[in-house]
Amino acid sequence: GIQVEQSPPDLILQEGANSTLRCNFSDSVNNLQWFHQNPWGQLINLFYIPSGTKQNGRLSATTVATERYSLLYISSSQTTDSGVYFCAVEIDYGGATNKLIFGTGTLLAVQP
Amino acid sequence: ETGVTQSPTHLIKTRGQQVTLRCSSQSGHNTVSWYQQALGQGPQFIFQYYREEENGRGNFPPRFSGLQFPNYSSELNVNALELDDSALYLCASSLGQGEPYNEQFFGPGTRLTVL
Numbered sequence: 001g002i003q004v005e006q007s008p009p010d011l012i013l014q015e016g017a018n019s020t021l022r023c024n025f026s027d028s029v030n031n032l033q034w035f036h037q038n039p040w041g042q043l044i045n046l047f048y049i050p051s052g053t054k055q056n057g058r059l060s061a062t063t064v065a066t067e068r069y070s071l072l073y074i075s076s077s078q079t080t081d082s083g084v085y086f087c088a089v090e091i092d093y094g095g096a097t098n099k100l101i102f103g104t105g106t107l108l109a110v111q112p
Numbered sequence: 113e114t115g116v117t118q119s120p121t122h123l124i125k126t127r128g129q130q131v132t133l134r135c136s137s138q139s140g141h142n143t144v145s146w147y148q149q150a151l152g153q154g155p156q157f158i159f160q161y162y163r164e165e166e167n168g169r170g171n172f173p174p175r176f177s178g179l180q181f182p183n184y185s186s187e188l189n190v191n192a193l194e195l196d197d198s199a200l201y202l203c204a205s206s207l208g209q210g211e212p213y214n215e216q217f218f219g220p221g222t223r224l225t226v227l
Contacts (some may be wrong), residue, residue, distance in 0.1 A: 029216065030214075031215075032214065033216065035218075039202050040220070041149075041220065041221045041223065042200065042218070042220050042221070043155075043202065043218040045215065045217060045218075048215040053163060071219055086154055088154075088155075090216075098160075098206075099145065099157040099160060099168060099170065099212055100145070100147075100155075100157065100204075100216060101157070102154030102155050102156075104154065107169075109167075
């Protein structure tokens with residue numbers, strides 16, 4: 001099956017620093033989403049980005065589907081950015097089902 | 113617009129018991145997917161419901177079953193609980209099959225502990 005790898009696995013930043021998180025996937029996908037999971041377990045939608053570049057405030061994302069990777073940029077990081085970041089790819093799963101396959105995650109800690 | 117809600121928030125059961133978890137989809141969404149997230153791992157797809165029918169299943173045994181109701185809310189049932197079933201159970205809703213924009217939105221989860 002498809003493999004979804006994220007790097008780095010862990011990241012420690014000082015408040016105000018910038019970072020880039022990467023998501024590599026091993027096969028063609030229909031779509032890709034980025035999530036932030038807060039300490040209480042809630043998955044917060046960041047981007048729905050099958051291709052191209054999107055920006056939302058301090059966050060931006062780029063997906064290059066032909067090369068099978070996506071990048072999440074966090075600028076001017078804040079302590080509230082701490083948590084686990086997941087990319088998830090959507091694949092056809094027989095019939096009409098579109099299920100999400102989650103990556104391995106990046107654990108981000110932003111220190112004041 | 114109401115987001116995805118789940119109940120209960122936390123649950124403690126003993127091995128061998130049965131459990132039912134509930135999910136209300138986001139307004140306008142007719143597809144619900146369930147995921148299991150073990151500690152330290154990413155969520156794993158259990159199954160998906162579309163218009164009250166199971167529409168795809170992950171690598172989970174038959175003791176994991178579900179329902180979707182006419183209002184598109186859903187239940188996840190787990191029979192004969194095992195210790196390894198301890199996890200965060202997440203429900204996600206989306207617009208539906210064939211939609212060009214099929215973003216999934218997650219509820220806050222139910223944390224199940226099996227003793």
